[in-house]
Amino acid sequence: xxxxxxSPTHLIKTRGQQVTLRCxxxxxxxxxxxxxxxxxxxxxxxxxxxxxxxxxxGNFPPRFSGLQFPNYSSExxxxxxxxxxxxxxxxxxxxxxxxxPSPLHFxxxxxxxxx
Amino acid sequence: DQQVKQxxxxxxxxxxxxxILNCDYTNSMFDYFLWYKxxxxxxxxFLISISSIKDKNEDGRFTVFLNKSAKHLSLHIVxxxxxxxxxxFCAASLMNYGGSQGNLIFGKGTKLSVKP
Numbered sequence: 001x002x003x004x005x006x007s008p009t010h011l012i013k014t015r016g017q018q019v020t021l022r023c024x025x026x027x028x029x030x031x032x033x034x035x036x037x038x039x040x041x042x043x044x045x046x047x048x049x050x051x052x053x054x055x056x057x058g059n060f061p062p063r064f065s066g067l068q069f070p071n072y073s074s075e076x077x078x079x080x081x082x083x084x085x086x087x088x089x090x091x092x093x094x095x096x097x098x099x100x101p102s103p104l105h106f107x108x109x110x111x112x113x114x115x
Numbered sequence: 116d117q118q119v120k121q122x123x124x125x126x127x128x129x130x131x132x133x134x135i136l137n138c139d140y141t142n143s144m145f146d147y148f149l150w151y152k153x154x155x156x157x158x159x160x161f162l163i164s165i166s167s168i169k170d171k172n173e174d175g176r177f178t179v180f181l182n183k184s185a186k187h188l189s190l191h192i193v194x195x196x197x198x199x200x201x202x203x204f205c206a207a208s209l210m211n212y213g214g215s216q217g218n219l220i221f222g223k224g225t226k227l228s229v230k231p
Contacts, residue, residue: 040223043159090158104161108157
């Protein structure tokens with residue numbers, strides 16, 4: 001069973017730039033969620049994708065956008081980067097339609113630093 | 116306004132003893148609760164969950180207790196081992212959210228240190 005993988009592991013960008021983070025879901029999973037974890041905080045929900053459509057969004061501005069592809073991989077795009085966007089970005093996958101609730105399985109994250 | 120609170124930033128326990136991690140929540144609509152463990156440079160790893168129709172769930176050394184009237188849950192680890200040293204996150208969700216738990220509300224975490 002292949003787990004959730006994310007790339008790159010680390011990234012440094014300049015304020016105002018754009019960034020794309022990538023995620024491959026765990027095999028057999030059909031939903032993907034993205035979370036932002038600032039230093040000393042718990043992960044905060046950005047959005048979830050199911051069947052290639054956004055299926056819920058947290059309190060993040062529109063410059064945070066995403067995509068889910070037919071193979072259930074996903075991208076997180078952030079435009080007009082701000083210093084406060086510096087954080088660990090976590091991707092998580094789960095299975096909708098299985099028997100009972102499906103816990104999220106997380107990747108190791110991408111550490112984004114905005115200077 | 117934090118909907119899920121872990122009021123102890125850290126906890127230190129001797130190997131072999133019980134570790135008790137606590138979590139409080141404010142939204143009575145939450146009906147599914149999870150605990151995750153996180154090592155440095157890794158993503159959170161799912162440990163154990165409980166739905167609101169139960170008050171206890173056990174999995175090996177890990178037991179989660181839910182007190183709905185107090186809006187409180189706890190994770191018990193018995194016996195504690197040095198490898199359990201990590202940050203533990205409590206999370207809550209609405210089980211029927213899109214059919215999965217995509218929108219988890221996390222606490223800030225408790226750093227557990229188990230000393231040999």
